[in-house]
Amino acid sequence: MLYDKIKTIYPQLTIADFAPATGTIMLQNDSDGKGDYIAKWEHPTFPRPTDEELA
Amino acid sequence: MSIVLVGSTSGSVTLQEPAVAGTTVLTLPAVSGTVITTGSSGGVSQAMLATGVAGTGPAFLAYQTTVQSVANATVVKINFDTEVFDTNNNFDTSNGRFTPTVAGYYQINLTISLQMVGNSLGMLFKNGAHYLGAVTTGIAGISNSLGTQSCVVSMNGSTDYLEGYVYQGTGGAVNSNNDSKFMQFSGSLIRSA
Secondary structure (H helix, E strand, C coil): CHHHHHHHHCCCCCHHHHCCCCCCEEEEECCCCCCCEEEEECCCCCCCCCHHHHC | CEEEEECCCCCEEEEECCCCCCCCCCCCCCCCCCCCCCCCCCCCCHHHCCCCCCCCCCEEEEECCCCCEECCCCEEECCCCEEEEECCCCEECCCCEECCCCCEEEEEEEEEEECCCCCEEEEEEECCEEEEEEEEEEECCEEEEEEEEEEEEEECCCCCCEEEEEECCCCCCEEECCCCCCCEEEEEEEEEC
């Protein structure tokens, strides 16, 4: 799962960081067979993981 | 006896009395306009309906029959794979999307239930963006969260579409309560544009 991969890269992140509306990160899955993806990444300190890091 | 109005260039209009006994009075309105008949190709539009007359705008009700896994900390689109009714064929069960072809204001209802302890979040998306969110509340002693959100949404009748999403943060994936009573998406036109 994408969430687990991101947590491995940034263990400091909490579930609050991923909360819709209030969090700075939003993971999304449109149930179209393409899987989870990062819909929003606005974290103030951690940069968005690269595709290589998430592979 | 019939009355025939001959057109100034071609054609004619015939007023024919009914083939029944008695007297029938036909009163025309004291305003200019077109008289709608059963033979009118366009029919009576929504705009011509009087106050208090229900229209025949789109209405749909869909629910989920196949259980769906909802990943942790991820906003997941809900599959609504079965229709109870879809009067204007505006709901697509292949992608869970409602795209009404009549412009106006729609009453929308989204009921979500997950097999989990605690709260989750049901989310209505319009055109791919979060439009409305509401907590689906966990019930003490029952491993289910359940909640309904309702709102009125303006739709343009061409490109606007609605979808249902859900979010949960239990730490692992959870399943939906795939049932017509617990996973339901419905809506109807309540006012024309």
